[in-house]
Amino acid sequence: MRTDGIPDGLPVLSRGKHRTPRKGACFMEMASVLAGEPWSDRPRCTHPLLAQLARLVNDHTSDEGRARLVPLIPEVIGVHGEGFEWEVGVVAAVGCQAVYDAPQEAQHALAAGLLRCQELSDDAADHEAIAEALELVPEAAAWARSFIDGAPPLKPRSFQRHSAPAVLLSAVRGTSQAAIVDPDAHLHVLLRTGLDAAHRPRTSTRAVDPVHDVLRDRHAGGRRR
Structure with a gap:
């Protein structure tokens, strides 16, 4: 069976990292094939x-x-980001999508992450979306504000290295553990949300090295997920 943009004969998607296509393929391994990369x-x-x-x-x-x-695989190919504002926007969109359904621990972490995104974003659409998402989870929002109260402003590099990956993990893990019907469908929507945010045009106003370089250095040497 052929899926739009995906040729026949490629491995079936499976969990984890695979040494060769004969062992299977994850989403991004399939993307590497479609992009003509190693x-x-x-x-x-x-x-x-x-x-x-x-x-x-x-x-x-x-x-x-x-x-x-x-x-969705073809939609990640050729997406290299548009600077720090783009990174914050992607993280904020995913966090906003996940925060309502997530269990309490993940909800608290996501609310704190969204407040940090609000601090760092210059995008009015991000601010509005974050405010609306936090209104849906008042207990988590109050906890997050108390947790952050008095802490120094988050530096962009710290967001890139720690907060952004943590928000994505909390969003996905929280969605997979949520008391909802068909969590697979919700995870699909979560990725769809991230892709839509990634393709939304933005203007970066901050002179910061992109998270692309930070995460690539962090994972140098082919470390496992």
């Missing part, structure tokens, strides 16, 4: 932040539900 779950064709989201969704989706992710 086999990798961290191909250069995709910004590492978006690639991390795709790997997390791939790994937390059930074997039965993972096939629904395949049509």
Whole structure:
């Protein structure tokens, strides 16, 4: 069966990292093939932040539900980000989508992450979306404000190295553990949300090295997810 943009004969998507296509393929390994790059779950064709989201969704989706992710693979190819504002926007969009359904611990972490995104973003649409998301979870929002109160402003590099990956992990893990019908469908929406945010035009106003370089250095040497 051929899926739009995906040629026949490629491996079935499965969880984890694979040494060769004969062992299977995850979402980003399939993307590396379609991009004509060497086999990798961290191909250069995709910004590492978006690639991390795709790997997390791939790994937390059930074997039965993972096939629904395949049509989204071409959309990560050639997405390299547009600077720090872009990175904050992607993280904020994913956090906003996940925060309502997530269990309490993940909800608290996501609310804190969204407040940090609000501090760092210059985008009015991000501020509005974050405010609306936090209104839906007043207990978590209050906890997060108390937790952050008195802390120094978050530096962009710290956001890139720690907060952004942590928010994505909490969003995906929280969605997979949520008391909802069909968590696979919700994970699909989460990735769809990240992709839509990644493709939304933005203007970066901050002179900061992109998270692309930070995460690539962090994962140098082919470390496992």
